[in-house]
Amino acid sequence: MALQDRGAVPNSTSKAWRDWRRSAPWWLITGCVWARIGGPRRGRLGGGGALLDSPPPPRLPSTPGFNRPVLSVEPSPLAQRGSYVALQCSAPVQAVRFRMQKVGIQSSQVEQGPNSVFLWNQASFFIDYISEASAGPYTCRYLYKASWSRPSLPEELVVTGLYPRPAFWAQPGQVVAQGGSADLLCQSHLGLPHFAVVKERRVFLRMNSSGSLISFRIQAMTKNHVGTYYCYGYSPLSPFLWSHPSKALMLEMTDAAISPAIFFSLAQLSLAGLSLLFFGRLGTKTLVRWWSRRKPPGPGEARV
Incomplete structure (x- = not known):
């Protein structure tokens, strides 16, 4: 059957399709096949009318x-x-x-x-x-x-910088064992009752006191507590006007807590080792002297 229009594609199940495929150009056949099996899929409409297989529409900014x-x-x-x-x-x-x-x-x-x-x-x-x-x-x-x-x-x-710097220290010290506790104490020389502790230029804690001394308690030391701290004092009448920062207080953490008994045992072992080293060297020198005196004199040497 002769095709009057090469642009019209017959049904693929009919004899006309087979005749058209033999006479149509290769590029037209390739385009038709791609359109049937390789082209973009059509999305299925869900219950709300949205395309289930297509990407969601861009989200518009809310009010x-x-x-x-x-x-x-x-x-x-x-x-x-x-x-x-x-x-x-x-x-x-x-x-x-x-x-x-x-x-x-x-x-x-x-x-x-x-x-x-x-x-x-x-x-x-x-x-x-x-x-x-x-x-x-x-x-x-x-x-x-x-x-x-x-x-x-x-x-x-x-x-900051409205009042003199407060005193700031740690008890029992700035080096705290992991899981141990420490107290950060801050004292104002002007009697300011409100204090703030700052870590890495960010407010870490604020507390009020009935006097000029305040204690910030760290219950269990972790790596999150390690860092440099500063203390400020301020008046309750001006909560956004603070003193000069205190001197830097750097908290460090050891790997594990050492009990007093273990620490005392380690100290004893260290002293024993030092004593053994000292007396060992002294005994070696004495033995060398004694042995040199027992050596017989050689020819032409006089015994002392």
């Missing part, structure tokens, strides 16, 4: 009111008076504007655009000179599709 930005302070939320910091607000979507505000002070609102065309979801607000007025909690928002998001969780900016 901005349910997406909080993340606020951080760089290089640290503990800033020395006279230094500078950057408040960085990060949004989960590409934002148009950002707004920074100190909690409770409406007049402190500042707005700006993203950092650059490559970082549409971030904005940095700089404080060039840290003073007492800079201390306090901050929040930020971002503008997305003509709507402002919910505020971020508050980030506290603490200004």
Whole structure:
């Protein structure tokens, strides 16, 4: 049967298909076969009308009111008076504007655009000179599709260097056995009743005291407690204005605890070994002298 139109493909079960396959070009036959067995599969519709075999549709951002930005302070939320910091607000979507505000002070609102065309979801607000007025909690928002998001969780900016440094030490010492306990003691020379212990420039613990001395207890020493610590004192009337940091206190951990009995036995063995070494060398020298005196004199030598 002669085909009037080579572009029309007959049914594969009919004689016309076999005749068409003999007369059609090879590239057309290859395309038809690929379309039947090797082409993209069609997805099956599920109960909700979604394609079960196809990838899920891209997830659209939810309502901005349910997406909080993340606020951080760089290089640290503990800033020395006279230094500078950057408040960085990060949004989960590409934002148009950002707004920074100190909690409770409406007049402190500042707005700006993203950092650059490559970082549409971030904005940095700089404080060039840290003073007492800079201390306090901050929040930020971002503008997305003509709507402002919910505020971020508050980030506290603490200004240090307002009072003299407190004394800071560890009992029984800075080297603690694994699983052992230690007390970190901090004392303010001005009688400040509130204290904070900072590890690696992050607040580790805060405590209040009825006097000027406070003790931070470590119940069981682990590798997470190893590091450098500082202590600060502050007044309850100004919780974001702290003293100068104390001298650095470095906690170290030994592999295992050594009981007093084992320690005493090791000390005895060490003393016994030193005594044996001393008397052994003394006896060797005495024996050498005695043996040299017993040696008979050679020809031409006089016996003493």
